[in-house]
Amino acid sequence: MAATDQSSDHDEDVNRRDFLYVAAGVASAVGAAFAAWPLVNSMNPAANVLALATTEVDLSPIAVGQSVTVVWRGKPVFVRHRTQDEIDQALADDKTDLPDWEADADRAPRSEWLIVIGICTHLGCIPLGQKTSERRGDFGGWFCPCHGSHYDTAARIRKGPAPRNLELPGYSYLDDTTVRIG
Amino acid sequence: MRGLLAVLGVAFALSLAAVPVFAAEEAEEPLERDWPHIGLFGTYDRAALQRGYRVYKDVCSACHSLKYISFRNLIEIGFTEAEAKAVASEFSFEAGPSEETGEMFDRAGLLSDTFPRPYANDAEARLSNNGALPPDLSLMAKAREDGTNYVFSLLVGYEEAPDDFDLTDGMNYNHYFAGLQIAMPQPLFEDMVEYRDGTPATVEQMAADVTQFLAWTAEPSLEPRHRMGFQVMVFLILLTILLYFVKRKVWADVH
Amino acid sequence: MASAGNREYKSGLIRWIEYRMPVFSLLDGVIGRDYPTPKNLNYWWNLGSILGLALVIQIATGIFLAMHYIPTADGAFDSVQNIMRNVNNGWLLRYVHANAASLFFVAVYIHIFRAFYYGSYKAPRELLWFLGVFIFVIMMAAAFTGYVLPWGQMSFWAATVITNLFSVIPLVGDEVTMWLWGGFSVGSPTVQRFFSLHYLLPFVLAAIIVLHIWALHVHGSSNPLGINVKGPQDTIAFHPYYTAKDAVGFGVFLLLLAFIVFYEPNYLNHPDNFNPANPLVTPPNIVPEWYFLPFYAILRSMPDKTLGVILFVGSIVVLFLVPFLDTSRVRSAKFRPVFRQFFWIFVADAILLGFVGANPPEGTWVVIGRLATAYYFAHFFLILPLVGWLERPKPLPDSIAQPVLGDSAPEVAE
Numbered sequence: 137m138a139a140t141d142q143s144s145d146h147d148e149d150v151n152r153r154d155f156l157y158v159a160a161g162v163a164s165a166v167g168a169a170f171a172a173w174p175l176v177n178s179m180n181p182a183a184n185v186l187a188l189a190t191t192e193v194d195l196s197p198i199a200v201g202q203s204v205t206v207v208w209r210g211k212p213v214f215v216r217h218r219t220q221d222e223i224d225q226a227l228a229d230d231k232t233d234l235p236d237w238e239a240d241a242d243r244a245p246r247s248e249w250l251i252v253i254g255i256c257t258h259l260g261c262i263p264l265g266q267k268t269s270e271r272r273g274d275f276g277g278w279f280c281p282c283h284g285s286h287y288d289t290a291a292r293i294r295k296g297p298a299p300r301n302l303e304l305p306g307y308s309y310l311d312d313t314t315v316r317i318g
Numbered sequence: 319m320r321g322l323l324a325v326l327g328v329a330f331a332l333s334l335a336a337v338p339v340f341a342a343e344e345a346e347e348p349l350e351r352d353w354p355h356i357g358l359f360g361t362y363d364r365a366a367l368q369r370g371y372r373v374y375k376d377v378c379s380a381c382h383s384l385k386y387i388s389f390r391n392l393i394e395i396g397f398t399e400a401e402a403k404a405v406a407s408e409f410s411f412e413a414g415p416s417e418e419t420g421e422m423f424d425r426a427g428l429l430s431d432t433f434p435r436p437y438a439n440d441a442e443a444r445l446s447n448n449g450a451l452p453p454d455l456s457l458m459a460k461a462r463e464d465g466t467n468y469v470f471s472l473l474v475g476y477e478e479a480p481d482d483f484d485l486t487d488g489m490n491y492n493h494y495f496a497g498l499q500i501a502m503p504q505p506l507f508e509d510m511v512e513y514r515d516g517t518p519a520t521v522e523q524m525a526a527d528v529t530q531f532l533a534w535t536a537e538p539s540l541e542p543r544h545r546m547g548f549q550v551m552v553f554l555i556l557l558t559i560l561l562y563f564v565k566r567k568v569w570a571d572v573h
Numbered sequence: 574m575a576s577a578g579n580r581e582y583k584s585g586l587i588r589w590i591e592y593r594m595p596v597f598s599l600l601d602g603v604i605g606r607d608y609p610t611p612k613n614l615n616y617w618w619n620l621g622s623i624l625g626l627a628l629v630i631q632i633a634t635g636i637f638l639a640m641h642y643i644p645t646a647d648g649a650f651d652s653v654q655n656i657m658r659n660v661n662n663g664w665l666l667r668y669v670h671a672n673a674a675s676l677f678f679v680a681v682y683i684h685i686f687r688a689f690y691y692g693s694y695k696a697p698r699e700l701l702w703f704l705g706v707f708i709f710v711i712m713m714a715a716a717f718t719g720y721v722l723p724w725g726q727m728s729f730w731a732a733t734v735i736t737n738l739f740s741v742i743p744l745v746g747d748e749v750t751m752w753l754w755g756g757f758s759v760g761s762p763t764v765q766r767f768f769s770l771h772y773l774l775p776f777v778l779a780a781i782i783v784l785h786i787w788a789l790h791v792h793g794s795s796n797p798l799g800i801n802v803k804g805p806q807d808t809i810a811f812h813p814y815y816t817a818k819d820a821v822g823f824g825v826f827l828l829l830l831a832f833i834v835f836y837e838p839n840y841l842n843h844p845d846n847f848n849p850a851n852p853l854v855t856p857p858n859i860v861p862e863w864y865f866l867p868f869y870a871i872l873r874s875m876p877d878k879t880l881g882v883i884l885f886v887g888s889i890v891v892l893f894l895v896p897f898l899d900t901s902r903v904r905s906a907k908f909r910p911v912f913r914q915f916f917w918i919f920v921a922d923a924i925l926l927g928f929v930g931a932n933p934p935e936g937t938w939v940v941i942g943r944l945a946t947a948y949y950f951a952h953f954f955l956i957l958p959l960v961g962w963l964e965r966p967k968p969l970p971d972s973i974a975q976p977v978l979g980d981s982a983p984e985v986a987e
Contacts, residue, residue: 160564163557164820170553174662175637182641182659187390187430322917358836386654453848456654460839461847496857536847539657539664546665547835554831558824561817568817572612572809 190318192310195249203266205254208317212254212262213305214278214291215315222289223247225276229288236300240290243304251315252291253305256280258298263287278302345496348467349474351526355533356466359548361541362534367395369513370531373524375405376511378455381447383435386456387535390429395534402429409434448488450501459529459536466533468494473525476504580607601812603790609808610815611796613973617691618794619822620684625782626823627677630830632775634670642722644768646761649724650849668838669830674716675841676830678864681709689895690916692904693795699896701788706892708781713865715774718767720862725846730859732759732767738872741879758852799905800969807973858933866930867923867949873934874946884946891953898953900961908967912960919952 181189191208193215198204203216218226226240227247244250256263258280264270265278265287273279273286275294280287285296292301307317354363371392374384389406393399406427411434414422427434437443443451459465471494479491479499489499506521513519534540580598582588591597601607641660643652656663685705688694694702721732736753740746755762793802802808809815833840841863845856861869872885891898906913922945929942 156560156564156567160557160560160820163560167553167557174665175633177661178637178663178666179640180661182655182661182663183390184388184430184655184659187388192428386658391658457847461844463844465844543664543668543835543838547831550831550835551828554824554828558821558828561820561824565817565821568813572814 190316192314192316194314196313200248201268205266206317208253208305213317214250214252214254214266214302216250218244218248218250218289222276226288226290229275229290229292235293238290238292238301243290243292243301246309249315250289250291251305251307251317252302254278254302256282256285256298257293257300257302258283258285258296263302345498346471346475346493348464348471348494350467351470353466353530353533355530355540358544360544362395363530364396365515366527366530367534368397369515369517369523370527370529370534371395371397372513373506373511373528374455374531377505377524378528379433379436381436381443381452383452383454384433384456384535385435385454386432388430388432389427391538394538395531399429406431448501452502455532455535457536459533461536465536466529469532470525470529472500473506473529474522603786604816605812606810608790608811609802609805610794610811611802611807611973612809612814613796613798614794614815614818615797616818616822617683617687617797619819620680620687622819623680623822623826624677624684626826627673627680628775628778628782630673631670631677634666634673635772635775638666638670639768639772642768644722644765646724646764646850649722649764653723665834668834672833672838672841673830674719675862675864676826676833677712678716680826681712682864685709686920689919690906690913691795691797692799692899692901692906694896695899695901695904696896697792698788698795701785702896703893704781704785704788706889708778708785709892710889711774711778711781715771715778716862716864718771718774721764721767722771723846724764724850726848726850726854726856727843727846727859729759729850729852730856731861732763734859735861736763738878738882738885741882760852795904796973797905797907798970798973799903799907800973803972803974860931863927863931866928867926868930870926870930870942871946871949873930874939874942884950888946888949891950895953895957898957900958901964901966902961903966903969908969909960909964910967911964915952915956915960919949919956922948922952 189209191206191213193204193206195215195217198215198217200217201219203214205212205214207213216222223240223244226244230239240247243252254262254266259282261280261282263278263280263285265272271279271281273295275286275288277287277289277291279285280296280298283297285298286294287298287302288294290301293299305317307315309315354360354366374382389402392402392405397405406429409427409431410424411427411431412422413425416423437446440451459469462468472492475492475494477491477493479485483491483498485491485499489501490503491498492500506524508521509519511519511524517523580601582591582597587597598607638656641652641656641663643649653667656667658664660666688702688705717731717735721728736750736759739750739753742749751757753763754760755766793808796802843860843862860866868885868888871888872881875881875884901909901912903909906916925941926945926949929938929945932938934942
């Protein structure tokens, strides 16, 4: 079985053979990637977990001045129906020097409703201030008892070790009395 | 090779002969019916699934739970999100305890909830059904031999017991049920359900619709599975052919 | 039989690693360009690598399934439904895992029967064969513990039947059975520990497979002619020849797996396993998965429970004795026309036993089951030794290369 090919034929054979090998190799690699993806994707949140990704809150029973805590994605969310005084104070404070400046209008598009994640941005405790009997700190908003952070009526950090304002979850108003968080 | 063929022949012949031993009062084989979801390219008939849901809701859900189906799953069979939410809110679920009173309270169902059980527990279920326990229906189409056909046959298979048949009190004659008598009374009667799309609600129609609905509850992944299967089979056939030519090329100097 | 690591690698990176940890020359010597393999292997020799692929598939899908499975009596059935309905591609993971287990056994049975036909278990490969039978036993344990995990009716009652067998052990039988259960009957402690064992066993399997491949590589693969390799003219490098051929085998295996997974994923499953386990309701017909049916038939062939267990265990232990029961000096059935007939009869007997196991032990099935069980043992204890002694085999070719190359094959001293 001595090879007596002409050199040009041999070259052509090599090229065709290489193409075949490359094609098979690439196809196998693509197949392996397509097979690996479902394994990796199975670790992403499952459908029943994703179904709990949003929480709808009925705002109608929340009286003016009342603050309600709802659970969203396992975290507490403060929903406060602000009084006119609280709104005015927040707007006035827009002009002061704030550690993490943000306009009140950006934090509360509908000024009577303030919706923030109730986790202190310092080390993660849940600030006090939801109940009227609780301490609300020096600025009328919330007070974190762990290390003494004070938040104002727009839940902005004013005093204390926390670096940032209480976070805003994404939310949208479905109608006048219902908001969907997340 | 001849030996292999002989063995395969014997195996095939045996498989035909291997009929299970039937006792005298054994159930009939279920009726064979063409279902749209059977076959390599089968898909569910969404109109039938929605009608079948109506039958489940209006007739079966009084006694049978559907514990593995969430209200949000109804969107997969063609209901809008608003319709699914409306269905969910018809049911109430225990929540709490309340921060103020420390007691549990009721809340309306959400999309993320699953269909609740009609009874609080097995004991209550048996009390309401002459000692019989109505099984959950989520998997029924797979939990019986030839399940889809069996469910359909059972629903249309009620009739008067023959004179020589000893029917126990409280039982009903159905010649597709093992032992020929079943605790469940005939559930479907003509026109007991009003279909939104105007289809006449004959017993056969309702049985076919709820059967397809239950086939879906047992196997909601059927359509993505068939779709992915087609792509995977085509890819693997091409890949195997390619690999075979690689093998022949590699072995060319040996042969 | 691997050649010394004289290979020069072109890539600088590979040379860097090789100098510090000679993994590439090791691989080349084990499955690569420096491992000589008989050149005449047919496709029945693909099953070894296919079994390796099946194990990898089971471990991969199993690890990801274990992230969602809850191994308690209360949680198991619901967690499997959660995987099927909610976990992304969970249905795919589950169906692949369940059906690849079946194909794993298809492959292992073909692999075993290949060894029977070609005499691969004969000297000097007896230890290789023992390791293989041991692998088969571990596979059975892994499959059994795995089937209990979904906690359906069949899972529960199969666990009950098989664990109850241990009570036939004299003196300590009942204690051993309760020790296995972790209670007074199959319950949550049982499924919890079966999950732990099911996760462990595939890795035990991998370790024994390393030994199996090591034993194989000492004398190399046997071949369809059953005659020894006489020199380099009889062999070719494993890579690229058998890597390319194994790839084709992988393609066929994956095609079969894909067809079952995507179009008939519940065909091999028992409907009763879609009913949650109920200790108070016994299914009308308790059957194991198809691959255990022949052994199940042997177990039920005797009315006496102890005798049934002895035969059941014996039917697997007898496999260890095969290299010594077969007295033929010729390996391959290709040259043993009488033995070849008995081989196919044995295959038919094994399939018949499978049907016996699938049916309730009533009527004619009882008689057929007993005859088929008797024949099973007769094949090993009577036919293997007798046919080996009495048969006159066909003349063997001089070498592997000779039938191909004819008289132009180099002369080799005997």
